Every structure is written in structure tokens, then in C-alpha cells.
Amino acid sequence: MIRAYSVADVRAAEASETDRQPQGELMARAATGLTDVVLNRLGHDGDRVVVLVGSGDNGGDALYAAGHLAQADANVLAVLVGRSQHEGGLEYARTRGVSVLEWRAGEADSQVLSALAEADVVIDGIAGIGGRPGLPEHLRELPDHIADTAYVLAVDLPSGCDPAGLVTGPSIYADETVTFSMAKPVHLLPATEYAVGLLNVVDIGVRLPKVPVVERLTREDVLGLWPVPGPHDDKYSRGVLGVVAGGETYTGAAVMAVTAAVTAGIGMVRYVGPPAPTDLLRSRVPEAVFGDGRCQAWAIGSGWEMDSADPQQLSVARAALASSLPVVLDAGGLDLIDEPRDAPTLLTPHAGELGRLAERLGIPTGGGGVALAQRVADHLQATVLLKGAVTTVVPPSDAGLPLRSQADAPAWLATAGAGDVLAGICGALLAGGLSPLDAGSLAALVHGVAAEDANPGGPVRAMDVAHQVGGTVARLLHTPTA
Numbered sequence: 001m002i003r004a005y006s007v008a009d010v011r012a013a014e015a016s017e018t019d020r021q022p023q024g025e026l027m028a029r030a031a032t033g034l035t036d037v038v039l040n041r042l043g044h045d046g047d048r049v050v051v052l053v054g055s056g057d058n059g060g061d062a063l064y065a066a067g068h069l070a071q072a073d074a075n076v077l078a079v080l081v082g083r084s085q086h087e088g089g090l091e092y093a094r095t096r097g098v099s100v101l102e103w104r105a106g107e108a109d110s111q112v113l114s115a116l117a118e119a120d121v122v123i124d125g126i127a128g129i130g131g132r133p134g135l136p137e138h139l140r141e142l143p144d145h146i147a148d149t150a151y152v153l154a155v156d157l158p159s160g161c162d163p164a165g166l167v168t169g170p171s172i173y174a175d176e177t178v179t180f181s182m183a184k185p186v187h188l189l190p191a192t193e194y195a196v197g198l199l200n201v202v203d204i205g206v207r208l209p210k211v212p213v214v215e216r217l218t219r220e221d222v223l224g225l226w227p228v229p230g231p232h233d234d235k236y237s238r239g240v241l242g243v244v245a246g247g248e249t250y251t252g253a254a255v256m257a258v259t260a261a262v263t264a265g266i267g268m269v270r271y272v273g274p275p276a277p278t279d280l281l282r283s284r285v286p287e288a289v290f291g292d293g294r295c296q297a298w299a300i301g302s303g304w305e306m307d308s309a310d311p312q313q314l315s316v317a318r319a320a321l322a323s324s325l326p327v328v329l330d331a332g333g334l335d336l337i338d339e340p341r342d343a344p345t346l347l348t349p350h351a352g353e354l355g356r357l358a359e360r361l362g363i364p365t366g367g368g369g370v371a372l373a374q375r376v377a378d379h380l381q382a383t384v385l386l387k388g389a390v391t392t393v394v395p396p397s398d399a400g401l402p403l404r405s406q407a408d409a410p411a412w413l414a415t416a417g418a419g420d421v422l423a424g425i426c427g428a429l430l431a432g433g434l435s436p437l438d439a440g441s442l443a444a445l446v447h448g449v450a451a452e453d454a455n456p457g458g459p460v461r462a463m464d465v466a467h468q469v470g471g472t473v474a475r476l477l478h479t480p481t482a
């Protein structure tokens, strides 16, 4: 599990460690850690390193690292871009042979521009976790001036990124981000993660706060969470999932959701739907049984439209929602919920569906993303899994649980039907007894890894992902680090 802590908690933890240490000790450790990473990344003697220095402690870390790198014979230029800078760090860098230029306002001069265009490594020490989202006015064009071939290494976070990870804005794009002691939300949430690159957490001895705000399951977590049957289990004790999905229009959605639930290893799947998807399922997934019956959880809505709903599907779905059983609502099923249920509920919208759901419920949609998912989760007292390149699983605030953020899928997974497959896996895990938070995040992880396993490095079709789920679960249970 990777855990990220709020900016306020990180600051408090750093302050208390600073009080325990001699002055400058934490910055010295950070600079040494950063230097080690850069030395590992430098390709050749004489590589040109440009260090962008802001006015905060982050710039101080970068200046001391610049001095260490110059001492190690790198060719280092520091560009001071803030109103001020860490004077001890600047003195250290100058005396170790670092060249220094300034770009504090307006246009950069030609020396700065050519250094950026020719750099092999750029260290971004402009803003840290105290930074506001967006780049200062004079640095707006900075990302365009950095050589495409330069290895961009951000200190703590790519400057311009929202430290809380909620707002997307102009920022540096890093190949790697070196942060200290612990991850922060900016490193894991969808609004900013794309700018972070490889995340490298360097321990500088700060004690971790008690409660994270964001968590990420790793492959090693699958073994502890995935429901594995024992000798006393039978198909009923392992969990029966009821699926209300597909209709005359989207027959395939039923096949994808049911196939994924079956390959995820559920005890049994009951399918409820009209003749077209039912006939297709009888031939494609003979393991499924048909018609209403006792279940441990329901997956409702993939490929389903409320306007033209099959009457039996509608009444079974409504009864499921009124029951005390766990329910996952996907796609058209999201139209069924208006108020909190008294049972575990997982909603799996993509961004478009989340916006529509919020509008229907009268929830302000401004900003979208994780903040909107949180408002919907609070309104409905349900867990909201917001699909995307980074999938976030957001429980209601008063549950007091960290949200989960998963980034396990190749972009090839952005393909029709992939969401139906995910809904089937979520349903199987809810029927297996997992909470909506565990079921949603674990399903997102396995779904993403299965997409990669189905055709490593290349395009996938949703049905191949559905068929791959069982093999991927086996692999993760037995060789999680592979």
C-alpha cells in the first residue's frame, strides 16, 4: 500500500522533526538524497544540469544538491526564478563552482534560454508543497523552453501542480519526482499525477502522520484482500452475484459484465434480462444461471437504459436497491438512485456519467473530478468509483476513510466495454464480502493489470480483459511482484 498524507499533516510532521534535529539537518538529508538520485540519472561526464531555484525550502534543497553535483564534476547552472532564495544554499552552490543566473521576472535572457534548450537534466526546485496551483506569470512559457530530451526531475512536486491534487493547471511535466519521507496527494490523484512521472520517495527520517488521506493498493495487497475459497466453501458460501445488465440495444454489456464476474472467481452469477442478451449469454457464458433468486450482491446497470428498460429488470433492480444487500450501480443503473441506501453501495461512473448524476441530484458540478465524486458520495452516502486513467474510489467523508487512487491500467484499456468488465469484477468482490472501498479499488487494480496481461504493450479488447481476469488473479496471488 502506498499512503499519501495531507499537506497540513506533512508540515506538522516535518516541523516536529526539525525541532528534534540540529538546524539545517533535514535540508542536508534532502539535498543528499536528491543528489544521489541525480547522480544515478546522469548519463555522461560533462552532462549539463540546470537547476531551477524558487524562494522556498525546496529551492534550498535544490541549491545544496547543485553544490554537491558540481563537486562531483557535473556541469551545473542554477537559475534563480523566485523573489528571493535560500542564502545558505546559494553560498554553498557558488563556492562549489555552480554558475548562477537570474530570471526573476519578464522574459528570460538568451543565456537562460540556451541553457534550458541544451540541458541534459533539469531539476525543478521552483515550488514545493506550499505552492499554489499554476506557474508564476513570468514562468508560464518555461515548460516550452526545456529540451524535449532533458530528464526533468522535480523536487517534491512538479511546480505548478496543486499540492492537494485536486486542480489541474499549467505545470512542469517531470520524468521523475523526488519527494521526501512520504507521498502527498499531488503524487496520486488524477488532476496532477500525470505530471509527476516516476515517484521516488527518499527517506529523510520524518515520522509518518497517523492517518493518510489517499491510499493506493499495490500488487502485493491482492493476496491479503482477494477472497480465496477454503475447503469448507461451496458455491453459495463464496457468494452469488445477481446481474441486471444489457438490453435489446447493448446486448454485449451483459456478456462482458457476467464474463468478468465469472472469471473473477465468484461462486455463481444469476442474470436477469430480456431475450436478446439472455440468449447470447446462454451460449457465451454457460456457467451463468438465469432469473431472479437469492444473491449476496447485485451489479446493476451496464448497457442498460432506464427509459426503455425491460419491466422485469426494472422491478428486480428496484427490489435490489430497496434490500439490505450490497449493490454496484454502473452506467444506466446510476439513474435509479436518488437517496442514501442503508446498505453498502458502490457507484462506478465515468466523468460524463458523474456529471449527469450530480446534475440530476442538484449537486453543483463545478470543478468535477475527485471533489465532485466526494460531493456525490456524501450526498448519497455511497462510495463513488470515478473511472479514468487514474481511477479514484471515494467513500463518504463521514466514514473517516482515505480515498483510494489506482493507476494500474495501460491507456489501451480506454475501449468500449471496459467499464462493463470493471462492473462485473466489482460485483464479484462485493458478493465475496468486501466493502465498497476495497471492492472498487481492488477491482480497478486487477482490471488494469489484466488489460496489460491480455496483450502486453498493445491494444486490448474488453472481452479479452474479461477472460484474462482469472489468470491475472492467479498470478498476483502467487507472484505478486512479477
Ligand SMILES: NC(=O)C1=CN([C@@H]2O[C@H](COP(=O)(O)OP(=O)(O)OC[C@H]3O[C@@H](n4cnc5c(N)ncnc54)[C@H](O)[C@@H]3O)[C@@H](O)[C@H]2O)[C@@H](O)CC1
Pocket: 249, 250, 251, 252, 253, 254, 301, 302, 303, 304, 305, 331, 332, 350, 351, 352, 353, 388, 416, 417, 418, 419, 420
Ligand atoms: N457492446 C456493448 O454492449 C457496450 C455497451 N456499453 C454501454 O453503453 C452505455 C452507454 O455508455 P457510454 O459511456 O458510451 O455513453 P454515455 O452516453 O453514458 O456517456 C458518454 C457521454 O459522456 C461524455 N463523457 C465525458 N467524460 C467521459 C469519459 N471520461 N468517458 C466517457 N464519456 C465521457 C461523452 O462525451 C458522452 O457525451 C452504457 O450502458 C454502457 O454500459 C459500452 O460499455 C460500450 C460497449
Ligand SMILES: Nc1ncnc2c1ncn2[C@@H]1O[C@H](COP(=O)(O)OP(=O)(O)O)[C@@H](O)[C@H]1O
Pocket: 350, 387, 388, 389, 390, 391, 409, 410, 411, 412, 413, 414, 415, 416, 417, 418, 419, 420, 421, 422, 447
Ligand atoms: N487513458 C486511460 N488509461 C487507462 N485506463 C483508462 C483510460 N481511460 C479509461 N480507462 C479505463 O477504461 C474503462 C472505461 O470504462 P467506461 O468509460 O465505462 O467504458 P464503457 O462504458 O465503454 O465500458 C474504465 O475502467 C477506465 O478507468
